[in-house]
Structures are given as C-alpha cells and as structure tokens.
Amino acid sequence: MLVSLRLKAPVVLPCDPACSVLRDAVVDIDADGRIVHCGPSEDAPELPAGAQLRELTGILVPGLVNTHAHTPMMPLRGLGGDLPLMRWLTEAIWPSEAKMIDRDSYDGMLLGSVEMLRAGVTTSVEMFFHGEHMAQAVLDTGGRVVLTPGILSAPGLERLGTWQQLAEHTTRWIDTDGLRFGPGDRIELGYGPHSAYTLPPEAIAEISRMARDRGALMHIHVAETLAEDAKQREEHGSVPRLLEKIGALGGRVLAAHSVHLSDSDIEIFQRYDIAVAHCPNSNAKLASGTARLLDLLGGNVRVGLGTDGPASNDDLDVWDEVRLAALLARLDRGDAAALTAPRALLLATRDGAAAVGRDDIGALEPGRWADVVHVDVDSPAFPRGTDAPDVQLLSNLVWSAAASQVTDVWVAGQHVIGDREPTRVDRAKAQAEVRRIAERIAS
Amino acid sequence: MLVSLRLKAPVVLPCDPACSVLRDAVVDIDADGRIVHCGPSEDAPELPAGAQLRELTGILVPGLVNTHAHTPMMPLRGLGGDLPLMRWLTEAIWPSEAKMIDRDSYDGMLLGSVEMLRAGVTTSVEMFFHGEHMAQAVLDTGGRVVLTPGILSAPGLERLGTWQQLAEHTTRWIDTDGLRFGPGDRIELGYGPHSAYTLPPEAIAEISRMARDRGALMHIHVAETLAEDAKQREEHGSVPRLLEKIGALGGRVLAAHSVHLSDSDIEIFQRYDIAVAHCPNSNAKLASGTARLLDLLGGNVRVGLGTDGPASNDDLDVWDEVRLAALLARLDRGDAAALTAPRALLLATRDGAAAVGRDDIGALEPGRWADVVHVDVDSPAFPRGTDAPDVQLLSNLVWSAAASQVTDVWVAGQHVIGDREPTRVDRAKAQAEVRRIAERIAS
Incomplete structure (x- = not known):
C-alpha cells in the first residue's frame, strides 16, 4: 500500500x-x-x-481506548453527586433519563466525543439508548465507537420498549449494516444487556445467543456493587456463576466494573476468556469498591480501563483512570512497582483494544x-x-x-x-445543545 | 477601610x-x-x-492551600518514577539534589509557583534549601508561601551545612525580617526539620525550642512509611511518641503525611493540637499507604491537603488531592457520602489554612x-x-x-x-531555566 x-x-x-x-x-x-x-x-x-x-x-x-462509557449522559453531569449507586440511579439518573428524547443521544454523544478526542481518547465502548443517533454523532466528530445499545427494564424507561424489542432492534441493525461499518470501520455494533439486576436471566441468555450468532460483543455490568447483585449472589453464588449457568459466556464478553469477584469468579473469567472494563474512578466515587486488577492481570484476564458515564466519574479522561488504576494497585500491594507507568499506559491502549477483542486499534x-x-x-x-x-x-x-x-x-x-x-464540528455549538438539554431536564 | x-x-x-x-x-x-x-x-x-x-x-x-510541598524539585520530575520512598530518595533524588546550587531553588520555585497559581493554588508550605532564593521567587510571581527551610543530614547534602548551621540560619532570618513580611504578608517563615529518620532526636528538640520561642511553625515529615521510621517505632513506639518524649510538640506543628498513626498517636495529635498535611497522591504513588483522614477529621485534628514535591506526585495540583482524598475516604468506608464534594473543597481551602495555623487566608x-x-x-x-x-x-x-x-x-x-x-513573570523563560537545570543535573 x-x-x-x-x-x-x-x-x-x-x-x-x-x-x-x-x-x-x-x-x-x-x-x-x-x-x-x-x-x-x-x-x-x-x-x-x-x-x-x-x-x-x-x-x-x-489513541486511548475507553472500554466502558455512557457518554450521552453529558447533560446529567454532577446530578446526585454524593449518592451511592442505587440511590444515584433511582433518585437522580433514571428520572432524568426518562426525560431524554432520541435526539438528546446525538447531542450528548457529540459533545462527549469531542471531549474524549481532545483528551486523546479515540475509541469508546458505549452503552446508552438511541444508538443510531450516537453512531451519527461519532461519524460526525470523526471518532471511533463500539456501540452496544442498552437493553434493560428500569422504572420510568418503559417507553424505550421491552427488552425483547430493544434486543431485536440491535439484531436488525447488525443484520442490515453489518458488525462494522463507516469509513475506517469507525462504528462497531454489539449488544448491551445492562446487568443481572435490571434484566431477567432468560433475557441475558437470549441476548447472549443473538450476540454469539453474529460474532458480536456482549457488554454487561457485572458485580459493580455488593448490594445490587445480592439477589444473584444469594441464588447463584455470584453473577459470573449465574451467567455461566444460563450459558451466556460462550462468545465475546466484556464485563464492566467486575469489582466483587471471588477467586472462583476469576476462574470463570479465565475459562471463558471474559474481559474486564476496570473503572476505578467511578467505583471509588460511588463507593462501590476496587476491582482486583493485579489478580486479574496475573491470571491473564484481559483488562482495559473505562471512565463509566460522565455523570458518575465525572469526566471522560482515560488518563485519569491510568493514574488511579496505578495508585490503587500500588496501595493494594504496598509496592511502588506493582503497576509501573509503562504498564499502566498499556492498559489504556493495547490492552484496552484487546479487552474489546480488537487487534486493529490500540497500538x-x-x-x-x-x-x-x-x-x-x-x-x-x-x-x-x-x-x-x-x-x-x-x-x-x-x-x-x-x-x-x-x-x-x-x-x-x-x-x-x-x-x-x-476539525469537523463546532465545539461551542455542541456545548450549547447539551446545555439546552440539561435545562429542559431540570425544568 | x-x-x-x-x-x-x-x-x-x-x-x-x-x-x-x-x-x-x-x-x-x-x-x-x-x-x-x-x-x-x-x-x-x-x-x-x-x-x-x-x-x-x-x-x-x-485560593487553595498546598500544605506540603518541595517545589524547587521541578527539574527532577519523573526521576525514579517507579521506586519506593527510600530507594527513590537515595538513588534518584538525593544524588540529583546534591548537584543543585543556590540559584536553582529560585528557578524551580519560580516555575512551580507559576504552575500552582495557574491552578488556583495561592499558598504553599515549602520545605527545601536556599530559602532566600525561594522567597524571592514567590515575591516575584506574586504568590504566597509558608517557608520552612529544610534541615537534615542526608548523604551527599553535607555541603548544605550541619543541622545546627541550617537551624541557626533560619533563626537569624526570622530574627532579622520577622515571622511574616512582604506585601500582603506574602512570606511566612518557619522551621523545617526534615524527619526523625534524617535528624537525631536532640536536633528536633532543639529546633522545636527555637520555633516555639518565636511562635513559628515547625513543619516535619511524620510516619510517612513503615520502613523509614522502623527504628523510632522500635525504640519509642512511634514517631509521635518520640516527638512527645523529647518535648518537641508544644508549639505550632504541621506533621506532613502522618500515614501510619495508631489510635494513641492520634490522641497525641489531639493533645498537642498537631495538624496534618494529608498527601494522598504522593503516598499512593510511592506506595507508602493512606493516612486515616476520616479518623483524623472525626477526632477534630486539623487537616489540610498537600501535593508533596513535583517529583513524587508528579504535579502541584491541589484539586487532584481534593478528588483523591474523597475517593480514598469513600472506598475506606464503602460510603459515597463519607466525604462529600463541599467537605473535600473545604479541606483544600479553609481547613488547609487552619492546618497551617492561619486564620487570615483560606476563606x-x-x-x-x-x-x-x-x-x-x-x-x-x-x-x-x-x-x-x-x-x-x-x-x-x-x-x-x-x-x-x-x-x-x-x-x-x-x-x-x-x-x-x-502577569508578573515570563512563563516560557521560567520553563527554559528549569530545563537548563535538568540538563545540568543529568549531565
């Protein structure tokens, strides 16, 4: 060439x-x-x-890879600032998301994509709603996205459709446009079943089948907090065990957060080559805990870094995740060499790409x-x-x-x-649009 | 007025x-x-x-208050990046500091003061050498400093003089210019006995007397790591106990780091109203540990935030300390409200001033x-x-x-x-001077 x-x-x-x-x-x-x-x-x-x-x-x-984000939440930044996860979701976020309309996903994604690109973050793995609008925003800024439209049943969000409808929508989209498309393959599609606490097991099993049939990524929240997954742990031992039991682990799986993993959960991750999106800032801010990064790396589990949404971090700066991942690993082991600067940089680049199953970016x-x-x-x-x-x-x-x-x-x-x-979009205009959405949601 | x-x-x-x-x-x-x-x-x-x-x-x-810094170390940023404290000091930092000359303290402080002011950090508590040069740099940028020239015996730094000479130098300066001087009282002087592992107990006792006689701040590293203070802990139970025993705790004392404190150490801090400069980034990066911030605050111990030197953090951004202090406190308690955003902001402003014994800044x-x-x-x-x-x-x-x-x-x-x-100094020129020093030290 x-x-x-x-x-x-x-x-x-x-x-x-x-x-x-x-x-x-x-x-x-x-x-x-x-x-x-x-x-x-x-x-x-x-x-x-x-x-x-x-x-x-x-x-x-x-370019850095952000392996877990909900970027269209840009207008919600700072809402419920000092609440733990479930109150933050039910009191601050879901009621606000219920007021978001299709086009808001375009405007939030546009400004967030600009924020990420300006920070050197070229790829993000996204779970949110109205995926077509998100894809268009990323095509417009010139960024790259692995788009796994969110599938869940949550109070106030019924208007988005049932989980079956949401999953079918993604399937139709993949079957129409293919897994990857756009100049430079800048859009990849996958499935985003939200979590075991917002979906019944049969939903996750069915979505997993759809993903495997198409070679698509399944991107799901796993073991983010102790409280939210209590029911699954009581009934099945852990969320990874539940996922294994229902046969949801055969394909490409990216498990966001994965904070509360036992040794045998890590063995499940190894057995099925499940990747982890490690989100240290979000997990600390919401007091969810800290994933066992060094144990995961030591066990050859693929790990990338994620910011989580801009409303729970509160930014989209993967460099911050690099630093906090290294700081927490060093504190954990009492060893200043536990995670060196170059090793931490690889987490955000080469390893992030590998965590998403991509060998065509990240290096x-x-x-x-x-x-x-x-x-x-x-x-x-x-x-x-x-x-x-x-x-x-x-x-x-x-x-x-x-x-x-x-x-x-x-x-x-x-x-x-x-x-x-x-170079391609007007940053001031993008910011003004997000502000208009934020004011509308607050009114 | x-x-x-x-x-x-x-x-x-x-x-x-x-x-x-x-x-x-x-x-x-x-x-x-x-x-x-x-x-x-x-x-x-x-x-x-x-x-x-x-x-x-x-x-x-x-303006934010940085309660613990060694800002003239600007040319050393990034040296020994992944080493623990004692190897970092003996292999990377002390040999480099041995090559620094008087005027370097001016140039390093000038650029660091600009970096801090641009980040909204208006006051820093400084421990380094050649204090007159540091004071002049801060007078030139328009910043504010609590200057406690460093007093220690360390390999390679003998040319600075004995601890007696260093302490006497500070005493003469205070007795000549007063505790506070410059327009807007922008310079405050105090004593900087480095630590119990770089000074004999009689030195700290004597310096403490000099400070108390003059109402001056004594700024000292306390219990930063387990290893460095092992001798003191073995002989005296802990560094705070040693300081109490030798009568070094009667006056204004700012104990930097204070990572490894027992309950009875915290009682000593309460008894003598000792303040803490909490440095979460430096302590995590060097894998020293995390100070018991919430226990200190709960016990009404005065606490401010510090960056430590730009070579062990590696920046002078107190906003970063605000965030990490809050994140670590939340992880520690598993409670997203353990340290709220406004409470964390106060640590960097009003509380930082109080930790230094100042009620004329920070609010x-x-x-x-x-x-x-x-x-x-x-x-x-x-x-x-x-x-x-x-x-x-x-x-x-x-x-x-x-x-x-x-x-x-x-x-x-x-x-x-x-x-x-x-508005008062040429940033590009200040940066070029620091680069010249960095190249000379490396050569």
Missing part, C-alpha cells in the same frame, strides 16, 4: 508489549487510514511523491488503523522535553501530562483534532 | 464552615489587599468613586487577605453553567473542573494570573 501520510516525531510509543520508546521515528499511513510502517526515521522507506509529511515536536501514542503497528495522538512536551510536566531518558519520559507522560497536553489526533488517518480543537 | 477593588460573580463560595453558595455576589477588597465585605450583590455597599469593578462570569473561590471573609480564584464555567464540566443547583454546581467544580478552568487569580488583592497566564 502507498503511504499517503507520514507522522514524524522525536518520540513514538508504539505500545508494543514491551512499551518500547522509539526515538526520532515515523508512523506511515496509507490512503485507507491504516498504518503501513512504524519505526525509526533512519529505517523508513522513501516517502512517495504526493504523500504528506507532518513533523511533530512531542510524543506520538496510539502503532502495521495493519492497525492509524488512531494516533500527539502529546506536546512544551510544559513543566516534561522538565527535559523529549530528551529525558525512557523511564523519566514515560513517568512524565503518565503522571504529569494532563489531557490538555494533547494537541492533535488522527483516527483512521483522518485529522480530527488540530491544535486542541475539533 | 475603603474598597478599592470589587470582584462580582454569579457564584461566590466563601468557604465558610457550611460551604455556602452565594448567588450574584461580590468580594470587596481594600487597598492593602484585605477583604472588607463578601456577600450578595444586593447587600453590597455603594462602590466608592475610583474603586475598580471586575465582573466575572464563573465561580469565585478562595472569603472580612479581615482575611484577598486570595481569590476565578473558575470559568464555560466547559462541558458545567452542563448548566452557574445555573445548576448548589449540589450539582459543587459536584461539577470538585469532580469535573480541572485546574485548567482557572482563568484569574488574585493574591492579597493583586492580580497575579490573568486569562490563564502569569
């Missing part, structure tokens, strides 16, 4: 398993938006005539989509700029560089953030 | 003990830089002729210095801007608003940050 765009920078982090640091390197991208080469400049092939060269001054990293390697983020080092966060030795540079990036150091972002080779601003 | 400057905003958070939210309110400031009035606009006195009115569109809060109240921060709400962090109800607004501020939402800062009524940039 012919190179159509070359990104060149003093430092490139391909996010290979060793978290290598390449100095003076390039990322070559073809016209379709796939990476064809990533390596030191001196080894790079000659740039073909007509190809564009973009020379950058900082660090190139793969800067030939054949993967060119989802690339440029981090500016002209900041006190980088006392020696890109000249620092590898360990210090990775520390500066992970511990000190905020999302605000991201200046440019490409998704499938398309330049979607330039000089910190979205 | 005549009002010379009035700040007017849709929301003012005076940080009174109830964390009130004032709507459409003003902060009136006299020519000396003290607050003379804070309240709703409708109750405000008529503005005298010649007084300046500044109308803002967001939220006014008191927007008549008689206090006008250290005021404006937080812009034109961001997805505030879905309803300043129109959100109090609970949501406080949640948006604490959980979602980053330091980057700070646009303007006043210290003792002087405008030191305008439109996100320092």
Whole structure:
C-alpha cells in the first residue's frame, strides 16, 4: 500500500508489549487510514511523491481506548453527586433519563466525543439508548465507537420498549449494516444487556445467543456493587456463576466494573476468556469498591480501563483512570512497582483494544488503523522535553501530562483534532445543545 | 477601610464552615489587599468613586492551600518514577539534589509557583534549601508561601551545612525580617526539620525550642512509611511518641503525611493540637499507604491537603488531592457520602489554612487577605453553567473542573494570573531555566 501520510516525531510509543520508546521515528499511513510502517526515521522507506509529511515536536501514542462509557449522559453531569449507586440511579439518573428524547443521544454523544478526542481518547465502548443517533454523532466528530445499545427494564424507561424489542432492534441493525461499518470501520455494533439486576436471566441468555450468532460483543455490568447483585449472589453464588449457568459466556464478553469477584469468579473469567472494563474512578466515587486488577492481570484476564458515564466519574479522561488504576494497585500491594507507568499506559491502549477483542486499534503497528495522538512536551510536566531518558519520559507522560497536553489526533488517518480543537464540528455549538438539554431536564 | 477593588460573580463560595453558595455576589477588597465585605450583590455597599469593578462570569473561590510541598524539585520530575520512598530518595533524588546550587531553588520555585497559581493554588508550605532564593521567587510571581527551610543530614547534602548551621540560619532570618513580611504578608517563615529518620532526636528538640520561642511553625515529615521510621517505632513506639518524649510538640506543628498513626498517636495529635498535611497522591504513588483522614477529621485534628514535591506526585495540583482524598475516604468506608464534594473543597481551602495555623487566608471573609480564584464555567464540566443547583454546581467544580478552568487569580488583592497566564513573570523563560537545570543535573 502507498503511504499517503507520514507522522514524524522525536518520540513514538508504539505500545508494543514491551512499551518500547522509539526515538526520532515515523508512523506511515496509507490512503485507507491504516498504518503501513512504524519505526525509526533512519529505517523508513522513501516517502512517495504526493504523500504528506507532518513533523511533530512531542510524543506520538496510539489513541486511548475507553472500554466502558455512557457518554450521552453529558447533560446529567454532577446530578446526585454524593449518592451511592442505587440511590444515584433511582433518585437522580433514571428520572432524568426518562426525560431524554432520541435526539438528546446525538447531542450528548457529540459533545462527549469531542471531549474524549481532545483528551486523546479515540475509541469508546458505549452503552446508552438511541444508538443510531450516537453512531451519527461519532461519524460526525470523526471518532471511533463500539456501540452496544442498552437493553434493560428500569422504572420510568418503559417507553424505550421491552427488552425483547430493544434486543431485536440491535439484531436488525447488525443484520442490515453489518458488525462494522463507516469509513475506517469507525462504528462497531454489539449488544448491551445492562446487568443481572435490571434484566431477567432468560433475557441475558437470549441476548447472549443473538450476540454469539453474529460474532458480536456482549457488554454487561457485572458485580459493580455488593448490594445490587445480592439477589444473584444469594441464588447463584455470584453473577459470573449465574451467567455461566444460563450459558451466556460462550462468545465475546466484556464485563464492566467486575469489582466483587471471588477467586472462583476469576476462574470463570479465565475459562471463558471474559474481559474486564476496570473503572476505578467511578467505583471509588460511588463507593462501590476496587476491582482486583493485579489478580486479574496475573491470571491473564484481559483488562482495559473505562471512565463509566460522565455523570458518575465525572469526566471522560482515560488518563485519569491510568493514574488511579496505578495508585490503587500500588496501595493494594504496598509496592511502588506493582503497576509501573509503562504498564499502566498499556492498559489504556493495547490492552484496552484487546479487552474489546480488537487487534486493529490500540497500538502503532502495521495493519492497525492509524488512531494516533500527539502529546506536546512544551510544559513543566516534561522538565527535559523529549530528551529525558525512557523511564523519566514515560513517568512524565503518565503522571504529569494532563489531557490538555494533547494537541492533535488522527483516527483512521483522518485529522480530527488540530491544535486542541475539533476539525469537523463546532465545539461551542455542541456545548450549547447539551446545555439546552440539561435545562429542559431540570425544568 | 475603603474598597478599592470589587470582584462580582454569579457564584461566590466563601468557604465558610457550611460551604455556602452565594448567588450574584461580590468580594470587596481594600487597598492593602484585605477583604472588607463578601456577600450578595444586593447587600453590597455603594462602590466608592475610583474603586475598580471586575465582573466575572464563573465561580469565585478562595485560593487553595498546598500544605506540603518541595517545589524547587521541578527539574527532577519523573526521576525514579517507579521506586519506593527510600530507594527513590537515595538513588534518584538525593544524588540529583546534591548537584543543585543556590540559584536553582529560585528557578524551580519560580516555575512551580507559576504552575500552582495557574491552578488556583495561592499558598504553599515549602520545605527545601536556599530559602532566600525561594522567597524571592514567590515575591516575584506574586504568590504566597509558608517557608520552612529544610534541615537534615542526608548523604551527599553535607555541603548544605550541619543541622545546627541550617537551624541557626533560619533563626537569624526570622530574627532579622520577622515571622511574616512582604506585601500582603506574602512570606511566612518557619522551621523545617526534615524527619526523625534524617535528624537525631536532640536536633528536633532543639529546633522545636527555637520555633516555639518565636511562635513559628515547625513543619516535619511524620510516619510517612513503615520502613523509614522502623527504628523510632522500635525504640519509642512511634514517631509521635518520640516527638512527645523529647518535648518537641508544644508549639505550632504541621506533621506532613502522618500515614501510619495508631489510635494513641492520634490522641497525641489531639493533645498537642498537631495538624496534618494529608498527601494522598504522593503516598499512593510511592506506595507508602493512606493516612486515616476520616479518623483524623472525626477526632477534630486539623487537616489540610498537600501535593508533596513535583517529583513524587508528579504535579502541584491541589484539586487532584481534593478528588483523591474523597475517593480514598469513600472506598475506606464503602460510603459515597463519607466525604462529600463541599467537605473535600473545604479541606483544600479553609481547613488547609487552619492546618497551617492561619486564620487570615483560606476563606472569603472580612479581615482575611484577598486570595481569590476565578473558575470559568464555560466547559462541558458545567452542563448548566452557574445555573445548576448548589449540589450539582459543587459536584461539577470538585469532580469535573480541572485546574485548567482557572482563568484569574488574585493574591492579597493583586492580580497575579490573568486569562490563564502569569502577569508578573515570563512563563516560557521560567520553563527554559528549569530545563537548563535538568540538563545540568543529568549531565
């Protein structure tokens, strides 16, 4: 394939398993938006005539993967701020969601997608309603999404339809448009049965069958809090045991949160290769607990990082999850090396992609989509700029560089953030639309 | 006193003990830089002729107080990123500090002071070397500092002098310039005996006497890790017991970290009214542990928040400490209301000031210095801007608003940050100086 765009920078982090640091390197991208080469400049092939060269001054990293989000909740940020999960859902969130209409999912997703892209988060795994509107928003901003429209029975949300209707809707959509579509395969569809406490077991079993038949991801909340899953634990031992018993674990499964897992639950995750979306900020803020990250990693369970919705975190900044995941793991073990800066960075990139079952994003390697983020080092966060030795540079990036150091972002080779601003949508207008929704819900 | 400057905003958070939210309110400031009035606009006195009115569109809060920092370490950020405390000190930090010269304390403090002011942190309690250079840097940026020059015996740092010489130096300085000086009392001096593991007990006892004789703050690391204080615990039961035994606890004492405290240690803190600088990010990153924040607060121990040095956190953003303090407290108790957003905000403002023994900063109240921060709400962090109800607004501020939402800062009524940039020093030049130091240390 012919190179159509070359990104060149003093430092490139391909996010290979060793978290290598390449100095003076390039990322070559073809016209379709796939990476064809990533390596030191001196080894790079000659740039073909007509190809564009973009020379950058900082660090190139793969776009971060947010493995669990409910982004259209942007207008609800800060509601029920100090409530635990079930009161937060029943008193603050569900009554507000009941006032949201189809088009709100477009506007919330649009602004949230911009917020994520500006932070270098190029992919999110989304569970919310009115998926077509969400897909359109992501197509408009130029982001990437794994879209698992939410399926649940919750008070006030009956107007969305029964779980059967919701599941059938997703099935029809997949059967019409395919599992992946859009330029650069930027939309992937999957199933989003909400949880074992908002759906009967037969619903989850049926949805799981639909997903497996189509090779689609099943994205479900598992063992987020002790209280919500009490009934399942009493009857079945645990939610993973319930899911195993009803035959819901054969396919691609992403278990969000997974805070309260016993050793035998982890064995179930291993047996069925279930992946975890670890959401440390949300789980701490709602006082749900902390997932056993190091035990999961030690057991070769696939783990990515998730922000959860912007109303329970309260942001969409995966860099924050990287830091908190590392801090909590270190406290857990009393060992400052329990989760190093480079290992934590991989969680948000390569591992996040793997958790979603994707080997075409999350790293800067030939054949993967060119989802690339440029981090500016002209900041006190980088006392020696890109000249620092590898360990210090990775520390500066992970511990000190905020999302605000991201200046440019490409998704499938398309330049979607330039000089910190979205290139395709009007950020002020997107924010004004979300404000209008927030005022309407409050009125 | 005549009002010379009035700040007017849709929301003012005076940080009174109830964390009130004032709507459409003003902060009136006299020519000396003290607050003379804070309240709703409708109750405000008529503005005298010649007084300046500044109308803002967001939220006014008191400047945040960073109760524990070593800010001149800016050039060392990211060194020894994944090491535990003692290896981090002996392998990465002390050898690098040994290469720092007097003037480096000016340059590091200058850039760090700018970083803090831009984040809305107006006061920091500092322990480092070459205090005169640090004081000059803070006078130059327009910030405020409680400066306790470091006193210790550490390998490679012998050139700084013996502990006696270091302590005498501080004493001479206080006896010459007084405890507080500079416009708006922007410099306060105190004593900084480093710790019980870097000083003999007789040194701490002697320094404590010097501090008490002068009404000065004694700022000391206490029980940061289990390993470093093992000798003291073996011989005396604990570091607080050692300090009590040698008579070092009679005066104003700020105990940084205080991670490993028993119930009887907390009783010692209560008995002598010892304050704690809680540093959750540093303590987690170095895997030292987590201080018993809720037990300390429940026991009426004064607690503020600290970032620790920029090389062990790795930033100087007190908002991050607010969030992590709340997250860890909630996880500790399994209760999402264990530390609410407003309570956490008070830790960084009013309580931080009280922890340092200051009732003239940390709140927007008549008689206090006008250290005021404006937080812009034109961001997805505030879905309803300043129109959100109090609970949501406080949640948006604490959980979602980053330091980057700070646009303007006043210290003792002087405008030191305008439109996100320092008004008195050249930020690019300050950053270049720190880079030069970092390169020299690495060479």
